[in-house]
Amino acid sequence: MRKILSLALGAAMAFACSEKAVEVDYTQLTDEERLEIAKEIAKNTIIVDGHMDLPFRMYNQGNTMTGEVYDFINRQESGNIDYVRAMEGGMDAPFMAIYIPAGYQDRGGAKDLADTLIMMVERLATTWPDKIALAKSPEEIEANFKKGLLSLPMGIENAAAIEDDLSNVEYFYNKGIRYMTLTHGKDNLVGDSSYDDAETHGGLSEFGKEVVAEMNRLGMIIDVSHITDRTFFDVAEISKAPIVATHSSARKFTPGFERNVSDEVIQKIAEKDGMVMITFGGSFLDQAYSEKNTANRAHIATWLEENGLTRRDEAAQEYINEYMEANKPNVHVSKVAEHIDHVVKLVGIDHVGLGSDFDGVGDSLPEGLKDASMYPNLIAELLKLGYSRADIEKICYQNFFRVWKAVEAAAGK
Incomplete structure (x- = not known):
């Protein structure tokens, strides 16, 4: 199977150089093989x-x-x-x-x-x-x-x-x-x-x-x-x-x-x-990401008020950086x-x-x-x-x- 996919990768790379080449089904390749093709496309497009x-x-x-x-x-x-x-x-x-x-x-x-x-x-x-x-x-x-x-x-x-x-x-x-x-x-x-x-x-x-x-x-x-x-x-x-x-x-x-x-x-x-x-x-991109960001900002605002600090205070900056790093949402x-x-x-x-x-x-x-x-x-x-x-x-x-x-x-x- 690996050999077949390698041949498919080669065919896909050749597509850029030959109008007669048949474009392969990229969905059947591995993530690694798709990325190599993507790099070639990015370079030449x-x-x-x-x-x-x-x-x-x-x-x-x-x-x-x-x-x-x-x-x-x-x-x-x-x-x-x-x-x-x-x-x-x-x-x-x-x-x-x-x-x-x-x-x-x-x-x-x-x-x-x-x-x-x-x-x-x-x-x-x-x-x-x-x-x-x-x-x-x-x-x-x-x-x-x-x-x-x-x-x-x-x-x-x-x-x-x-x-x-x-x-x-x-x-x-x-x-x-x-x-x-x-x-x-x-x-x-x-x-x-x-x-x-x-x-x-x-x-x-x-x-x-x-x-x-x-x-x-x-x-x-x-x-x-x-x-x-x-x-x-x-x-x-x-x-x-x-x-x-x-x-x-x-x-x-x-x-x-x-x-x-x-x-x-x-x-x-x-x-x-x-x-x-x-x-x-x-x-x-993502509602869950947005909602988590909003929740993080609300938490920081409440924490600052409870501790009598502003964002400019050194202690506040240290806490904010640590909290945001630990609670940072992700999207792919x-x-x-x-x-x-x-x-x-x-x-x-x-x-x-x-x-x-x-x-x-x-x-x-x-x-x-x-x-x-x-x-x-x-x-x-x-x-x-x-x-x-x-x-x-x-x-x-x-x-x-x-x-x-x-x-x-x-x-x-």
């Missing part, structure tokens, strides 16, 4: 990830305007991505999220922060031009892939970055921004956030409707992650182009969590020829594959992709998917579920490229 928060992590390192460049090129102990781990995992085009915390909506400075984060991403490309390049289109990502370069496309997370000036949408498009997440943690001038109970506008604001139309005109992808369902359906009604959730998972697995997308929302996204890019954070990479499989079964293989939220969800990432070196583990889980190489190529990049090009076509570009 473009992988696009819809959302990573590396720019804001670099910003928090404190070397923003000093001229010192964050050491992205070497393996880092912190964070979820660097050049080394990206190469190990076959990651080719991680979208750099230009993240604007909701606090900037009140105190100002949102556009300035966006400019700073964009500059920091640009600096990576100019510092290591033999390894990294910016990318503003599918064609540029493909060209960079052929040259062996890591592409860094960019998207804004939180339309607060444009402040109250519609012309800033075009300003950021011209700076290389190719999608914009309409809200983040709180309602803003554009629309309502799924994390905010205020329902300030009852959906998309009048200004938000102008923003959607302007994004359509420019060919900028509308990201519907973070918005309320009411805001989403307003966007879906108005947008003349496909829409994308760049980092959301399926609400089926987390009932009541509006930040994830419901089946009804997924179906409407597919109807608009868009896609859902499944995100990796544990609380997005296979759960990400389940979310992908749910979207596929609901609306088809053409409407799903990957949007990790690496560097944005702390230590809540699944076992087997802790950083950018581990994409082959996810591919192996998809092979185990019966997905073909062609299916995986769609999930990894072809679906997103189709949507991106359709958004450009709708703009007449």
Whole structure:
């Protein structure tokens, strides 16, 4: 049997090189054999990830305007991505999220922060031009892939970055921004956030409707992650182009969590020829994980109150670290594959992709998917579920490229 499986593995590896080769039934292979095939697929297939928060992590390192460049090129102990781990995992085009915390909506400075984060991403490309390049289109990502370069496309997370000036949408498009997440943690001038109970506008604001139309005109992808369902359906009604959730998972697995997308929302996204890019954070993937996290936070809050301490106190930090380590919930990479499989079964293989939220969800990432070196583990889980190489190529990049090009076509570009 071992010899037969080894022959099957060889046949599967040969499939990439010969159109006449017959793809084997990956479900019949061992986990080890599937992982080897997954590594080969990751190496030879473009992988696009819809959302990573590396720019804001670099910003928090404190070397923003000093001229010192964050050491992205070497393996880092912190964070979820660097050049080394990206190469190990076959990651080719991680979208750099230009993240604007909701606090900037009140105190100002949102556009300035966006400019700073964009500059920091640009600096990576100019510092290591033999390894990294910016990318503003599918064609540029493909060209960079052929040259062996890591592409860094960019998207804004939180339309607060444009402040109250519609012309800033075009300003950021011209700076290389190719999608914009309409809200983040709180309602803003554009629309309502799924994390905010205020329902300030009852959906998309009048200004938000102008923003959607302007994004359509420019060919900028509308990201519907973070918005309320009411805001989403307003966007879906108005947008003349496909829409994308760049980092959301399926609400089926987390009932009541509006930040994830419901089946009804997924179906409407597919109807608009868009896609859902499944995100990796544990609380997005599994209800039990989320509930355990909530219980842990409640326990810590009660303990602090009973002991008259704050999180800043040394004794509190020691207790919190020990308690959280002992009571940390777990979720496995296979759960990400389940979310992908749910979207596929609901609306088809053409409407799903990957949007990790690496560097944005702390230590809540699944076992087997802790950083950018581990994409082959996810591919192996998809092979185990019966997905073909062609299916995986769609999930990894072809679906997103189709949507991106359709958004450009709708703009007449």
